[in-house]
Amino acid sequence: MKICVISFDFWNYDAHIVEELRRKGVDAHHINIGAYRHGSFSARIKNSISKILLKRNLKNKLRQEMILEKLNKLGPQDQILVINPELIDREFHVQIKKFTKRYIAYLYDSLARCPAQHLFDLFDNVFSFDKADAAKNSFQLITNYNYLPELKQTQPAEYDLIYLGSFDNRIGPLAKIIAKIEELNLSYSCVVVGKKTWTKKLVQNAGEITFTRKRIKHNDIPRYYSEGKVLVDLMRDNQTGLSFRFFEAMALKKKIITNNPTVKEYDFYRPENILVLNDDLSNLDRSFFESDYQELPVDVYEKYRIKHWVETVFELK
Incomplete structure (x- = not known):
């Protein structure tokens, strides 16, 4: 074929x-x-x-x-x-x-x-x-797919929170999350990539965000995420589909915080692993960072691997 x-x-x-x-x-x-x-x-x-x-x-x-x-x-x-x-x-x-x-x-x-x-x-x-x-x-x-092999953290995470994304309107929500994280006295690393990062001075209260025109190489993304205990997923405007962050977090056994409420409709959603933020971030507290990731059932995990995605889309057995 x-x-x-x-x-x-x-x-x-x-x-x-x-x-x-x-x-x-x-x-x-x-x-x-x-x-x-x-x-x-x-x-x-x-x-x-x-x-x-x-x-x-x-x-x-x-x-x-x-x-x-x-x-x-x-x-x-x-x-x-x-x-x-x-x-x-x-x-x-x-x-x-x-x-x-x-x-x-x-x-x-x-x-x-x-x-x-x-x-x-x-x-x-x-x-x-x-x-x-x-x-x-x-x-x-x-959905998008989990393209990574199943991995487990071998060393303690360097940061409590970690983010990687393109330069777009998600910077505003990210800045608010960072302000909250700083209030909680938690550590973080956030990298924003894009051609318009020269406008970073227009971002108010952005905290210690790293703005760069040079994107992290795709093969280095798992290593970058491994440095954080919790990943951040933020929706693009006018979009509710699940980003690759959820599936990268799944493979890396990482918890995730998100402003995408539709994730609650999927069978891999566990409140212990995925925190859906309130608009005012009132549910973002230290307890989510202090509890451990909960393993998913094998059948649920396998359902979102790229193998299943390819078999479905291309009608392969």
């Missing part, structure tokens, strides 16, 4: 899907449009001028042309999965679909954040991690 995954894989999560497929003996390939680079300095200059004068990013079209070039080399596929299909123009989707018998999409952003309704007639199946979107549009609901 031949399967191709197409995505803009900024944090390198999608590559795990291809790795799992290969472990199952599938001839799998990943076309990462986020990895596209201009072929020359002059091409970069041309694109910069186009963005400034014409408000048009030539790189977007070149990325999509790259997809077709790679598919022409790979040949026909039994299945093609596109993750967040709104990043590709409809005309290119039509061409991509010609390469496969089964064309499927996975949304790990909400439609409110990343509208893609104009594309859904092209797909044989659409999967979504957002319960509201799945119910409203008859998508197949599926």
